[in-house]
Amino acid sequence: MDILQYTAVELAECIRHRKIGTVEALEAVWQRIDAEEAKWNCYITVEREKALKRAATLQRRIEAGEQIGPFAGVPFAVKDNLCTKGIRTTCGSRMLEQFVPTYSAAAVERLEAAGAVIIGKTNMDEFAMGSTTETSYFGVTHNPCDPACVPGGSSGGSAAAVAAGECFAALGTDTGGSVRQPASHCGVVGLKPTYGTVSRYGLVSYASSMDQIGPLGRDVRDCAAILDVIAGRDDRDATSVDRGEQTGFKAALRQDVEGMRIGVPADYFTEGLQPGVRKAVQDAAEVFRANGAVVEYFDLGLTQYVVPAYYTIAAAEASSNLERFDGIKYGYRAQDIGTLHALYQKTRSEGFGAEVKRRILLGTFVLSTGYYDAYYLKAQRVRTRIRRAFDEAFANYDVLLGPVAPTTAPRLGESLSDPLQMYLQDIYTISANLTGMPAISVPCGTDEKGLPVGLQLMGDRLAEGTLLRAAYTYEQAVKTERERNVSDKERG
Amino acid sequence: MANVYETVIGLEVHVELATQTKIFCGCSTAFGGAPNTHTCPVCTGMPGTLPVLNRQVVEHAIAVGLATNCSIAAHCRFDRKNYFYPDNPQNYQISQLYQPICRDGYVEIDVQTPEGDRRDAAETDNRKRVRIHEIHMEEDAGKLIHDGESGRSLVDYNRAGVPLIEIVSEPDMRSAEEVIAYLEKLRTTIQYLGASDCKLQEGSMRADVNLSVREVGVQTLGTRTEMKNLNSFHAIRNAIAGERERQIRLLEAGEQVVQETRRWDDAKGVSYSMRSKEDAQDYRYFPEPDLAPLHIDDTWIAQIRARQPELREARMERYQRTYALPMYDIRLLTDSKQLSDLFEETVACGAQPKKVSNWLMGEALRLLRERDMDPEEICFTPEHLAALIGLVEQKEITNTVAKEVFAVMFTQGVDPRRYVEENGLKTLQDADALRRVAAQVLADNPQSVADYRNGKEKAISFLVGQTMKAMKGQADPLKVREILQSML
Numbered sequence A: 001m002d003i004l005q006y007t008a009v010e011l012a013e014c015i016r017h018r019k020i021g022t023v024e025a026l027e028a029v030w031q032r033i034d035a036e037e038a039k040w041n042c043y044i045t046v047e048r049e050k051a052l053k054r055a056a057t058l059q060r061r062i063e064a065g066e067q068i069g070p071f072a073g074v075p076f077a078v079k080d081n082l083c084t085k086g087i088r089t090t091c092g093s094r095m096l097e098q099f100v101p102t103y104s105a106a107a108v109e110r111l112e113a114a115g116a117v118i119i120g121k122t123n124m125d126e127f128a129m130g131s132t133t134e135t136s137y138f139g140v141t142h143n144p145c146d147p148a149c150v151p152g153g154s155s156g157g158s159a160a161a162v163a164a165g166e167c168f169a170a171l172g173t174d175t176g177g178s179v180r181q182p183a184s185h186c187g188v189v190g191l192k193p194t195y196g197t198v199s200r201y202g203l204v205s206y207a208s209s210m211d212q213i214g215p216l217g218r219d220v221r222d223c224a225a226i227l228d229v230i231a232g233r234d235d236r237d238a239t240s241v242d243r244g245e246q247t248g249f250k251a252a253l254r255q256d257v258e259g260m261r262i263g264v265p266a267d268y269f270t271e272g273l274q275p276g277v278r279k280a281v282q283d284a285a286e287v288f289r290a291n292g293a294v295v296e297y298f299d300l301g302l303t304q305y306v307v308p309a310y311y312t313i314a315a316a317e318a319s320s321n322l323e324r325f326d327g328i329k330y331g332y333r334a335q336d337i338g339t340l341h342a343l344y345q346k347t348r349s350e351g352f353g354a355e356v357k358r359r360i361l362l363g364t365f366v367l368s369t370g371y372y373d374a375y376y377l378k379a380q381r382v383r384t385r386i387r388r389a390f391d392e393a394f395a396n397y398d399v400l401l402g403p404v405a406p407t408t409a410p411r412l413g414e415s416l417s418d419p420l421q422m423y424l425q426d427i428y429t430i431s432a433n434l435t436g437m438p439a440i441s442v443p444c445g446t447d448e449k450g451l452p453v454g455l456q457l458m459g460d461r462l463a464e465g466t467l468l469r470a471a472y473t474y475e476q477a478v479k480t481e482r483e484r485n486v487s488d489k490e491r492g
Numbered sequence B: 001m002a003n004v005y006e007t008v009i010g011l012e013v014h015v016e017l018a019t020q021t022k023i024f025c026g027c028s029t030a031f032g033g034a035p036n037t038h039t040c041p042v043c044t045g046m047p048g049t050l051p052v053l054n055r056q057v058v059e060h061a062i063a064v065g066l067a068t069n070c071s072i073a074a075h076c077r078f079d080r081k082n083y084f085y086p087d088n089p090q091n092y093q094i095s096q097l098y099q100p101i102c103r104d105g106y107v108e109i110d111v112q113t114p115e116g117d118r119r120d121a122a123e124t125d126n127r128k129r130v131r132i133h134e135i136h137m138e139e140d141a142g143k144l145i146h147d148g149e150s151g152r153s154l155v156d157y158n159r160a161g162v163p164l165i166e167i168v169s170e171p172d173m174r175s176a177e178e179v180i181a182y183l184e185k186l187r188t189t190i191q192y193l194g195a196s197d198c199k200l201q202e203g204s205m206r207a208d209v210n211l212s213v214r215e216v217g218v219q220t221l222g223t224r225t226e227m228k229n230l231n232s233f234h235a236i237r238n239a240i241a242g243e244r245e246r247q248i249r250l251l252e253a254g255e256q257v258v259q260e261t262r263r264w265d266d267a268k269g270v271s272y273s274m275r276s277k278e279d280a281q282d283y284r285y286f287p288e289p290d291l292a293p294l295h296i297d298d299t300w301i302a303q304i305r306a307r308q309p310e311l312r313e314a315r316m317e318r319y320q321r322t323y324a325l326p327m328y329d330i331r332l333l334t335d336s337k338q339l340s341d342l343f344e345e346t347v348a349c350g351a352q353p354k355k356v357s358n359w360l361m362g363e364a365l366r367l368l369r370e371r372d373m374d375p376e377e378i379c380f381t382p383e384h385l386a387a388l389i390g391l392v393e394q395k396e397i398t399n400t401v402a403k404e405v406f407a408v409m410f411t412q413g414v415d416p417r418r419y420v421e422e423n424g425l426k427t428l429q430d431a432d433a434l435r436r437v438a439a440q441v442l443a444d445n446p447q448s449v450a451d452y453r454n455g456k457e458k459a460i461s462f463l464v465g466q467t468m469k470a471m472k473g474q475a476d477p478l479k480v481r482e483i484l485q486s487m488l
Helices: A008-016 A022-040 A048-063 A106-113 A156-164 A180-186 A220-230 A275-290 A303-324 A340-351 A354-367 A372-396 A419-424 A430-435 A464-477 A481-491 B055-067 B176-193 B233-252 B298-307 B312-323 B327-335 B337-348 B353-371 B382-393 B399-412 B416-422 B431-444 B446-453 B459-470 B477-487
Strands: A043-046 A075-079 A117-122 A169-174 A189-192 A212-217 A261-265 A294-298 A399-403 A439-446 A452-459 B005-016 B079-082 B092-095 B102-110 B127-139 B143-147 B152-156 B163-169 B205-215 B225-230 B260-265 B270-276
Touching: A008 A022, A008 A220, A022 A043, A022 A048, A022 A075, A022 A117, A022 A156, A043 A156, A048 A117, A075 A106, A075 A156, A106 A117, A106 A169, A106 A220, A117 A156, A156 A169, A156 A180, A156 A212, A169 A180, A169 A189, A169 A220, A180 A189, A180 A439, A180 A452, A189 A220, A189 A464, A212 A220, A220 A439, A220 A464, A261 A275, A261 A372, A275 A294, A275 A399, A275 A439, A275 A452, A275 A464, A303 A354, A303 A372, A303 A419, A303 A430, A303 B079, A354 A372, A372 A399, A372 A430, A399 A464, A439 A464, A452 A464, B005 B176, B005 B233, B055 B102, B055 B127, B055 B163, B055 B176, B055 B298, B092 B127, B102 B176, B127 B176, B176 B205, B176 B233, B176 B312, B176 B337, B205 B233, B225 B233, B233 B260, B233 B270, B312 B327, B312 B337, B312 B353, B327 B337, B327 B353, B337 B353, B337 B382, B353 B382, B353 B399, B382 B399, B382 B416, B399 B416, B431 B446, B431 B459, B431 B477, B446 B459, B459 B477
Parallel strands: A075 A117, A075 A169, A261 A294, A261 A399, B225 B260
Antiparallel strands: A043 A117, A169 A212, A189 A212, A189 A439, A399 A452, A439 A452, B005 B163, B005 B205, B079 B092, B102 B127, B127 B163, B143 B152, B205 B225, B260 B270
């Protein structure tokens, strides 16, 4: 069968048993990239030589009988805001067009230690600010499900690459839904772990208190297996959590939701939700019910405050995090400048795109003297209230269920003209970032136009085990054609 | 009719903490490396890097807080201070604004004759309390080097991320003397704690002076200015006098003092306006999201308290009790922890305390001053100083020789016994040889001999001196006098 039909875990299995060679797997991906990349523009940088060298080395080690790691020889894509030693890391920005880090992100190190072959850096909204991958300095990425549509964002390149078969799995980052929403729009699985589960070291910060790295894959098992690899306490990130025994997410996958209490926030099914999305998500809830879960609709509350609180805090943190890009030390520097002030002004005016500038201005404003209390502090208080509302919900439910986004993938060019409308699209995903809880997007059918719809499941903080079990059970219950074929053949 | 003004002063003192590594990364804090050699992706603000707090910094800050009677916050956190400048790699400094680690402390200073009004600060006899508003932790910035020839500016990030504490006093000081007494107090306390070497000249202790004036009797504070670039006690004293005068001149002329930051030029003896309150930047402080809030429990504080070394005041009392030294000696010795440690170690080697004190306060301090050295640069060991004192006591060498030997010990750290031996410096005990030299001196100085015989007792001193000179100091002057007397 076509190598590209395998999930990452399946491919790793084949490579381990020497049914497929690492170079062979890599070449299958190259062929797909050669044939289709021009159509999708998933990647900012493709690293053929390095990847080939590494794949060949891994193959020799596998043949020598070495135990390498769970993803030995599996081609992975990495979002371009995760630093990769010796490979340029642009964050989708002109500001870092030529920036080559001397260090790798902790998550990248861990992935490589598990044997992964990093084949390239994926396109993204500039500095992860956007929901469409259209704010990238390196052009838009097209949705492999419909080239006239955006792939979502900000990890749109990673989601599209997985969907298009231009890699087996990818890393993305999720500050307000940036893993889950593109996964939803491209029909793949995307997981945002509990804040602190994956070290942020080497992730170029957007909003430090909400940024979290997560996997995008073909199925829940891939995401769980990748999380097993990238999760772990890291001394280089003071916000990283030591979860001790709480790993082994892949091993926790069981098809069993018997008696599981699933809460569905009724607030999520009000106006603005596309009918096709509503139907797909409500059908998914019924699947849980049919499999023995207790499904209840309830009032979560505070939903209308989520977007303003998020954009206030995220912009505040971003305005400070992006101060380091000044043309002095690295990155873009404007030419023909006379004074230090002009150097800053011109460099940042030319180096950043419109959406980044909008958020820097917004963040600068909300932190300014006289506005700090009214905006930033108030948003933090709202954040505490939202967290409390979710804590109460998780006192009653094991998992919360809802849509990932109010609509399926918008058409190219539709979103950026009205930023406020674009921000409102994040309404369902943002809470997981404000509260730190884990959430996953799993495909749950298509809308009227045949575009993929994502089901969002949210778990309590540190409860990925339960969350993944719910997602896995659902996925198994509604297994898509492709997956059935692959696993049937594999077992057969 | 001239009004009488009093000066109101509060200080912001930055102290560089004596840690091996920087506050948020593992880079060395050592002074003087080649530019950008003590740097890493974290302290140069590379994308994706994160700060991790150095525990030692917190412990030093707590130790200083305890020694200055502060309450230690059970919860504190860091904040970002945002401003663009190339010496600041992230363009924000990680500091503490909203929840500093220490608050509401005080130190007591000895004050001279009271001057002006002191109702603000509690005071007993000639002791005065200077209240400490807060102590917070923060990171230092890098250094800009302006190359005049090429017109370029270069940045050295070796200092970026070096840990600092800022000690903010209340406006409790009324004179330069009080300011210096306060700074001396902080300096010795922090040095005794081992939290910093506190060298003003090298910048490991820096003071910004907030100063206002008001007519005596007025309760409200006047408009203050902040003065920077004060890197010696001398500069601080001059700057205070200069700024006081400037403000009084303004007020007397019916003008107003503008709240601003001023830079003191000590060479010219004038200050310049750096920026006014209107130009002041909006630092947009907000809680540092990359660092978790810091919880300091009582156990941790108790551990640090238990480890707290003896501070200067306690040591002074102990010296009075144990060594019966004059207060003058005790003050001088304990002014430097190094010197007083050396004193105690030498006494522990068996030397008599007052003799040790005399050597340290006399010859040692004289040589230090002469060479512009600090006590920590002393290279002789307590054993050697004790041995030297022993040699004098046992009359093996004379005082003159001992000073000569001490000077060599001071620079080269030699063993005095061996040095005396190898250079033949022992006091000559051979009476016959002494008599021969004395006879020669008497023969060479008939006038003095005659004077003595005519009743001029003093003439013998000259003859003793001449004999000692001929003996190259290697004789006991009492014995020489005795022999001369017997021969005359």
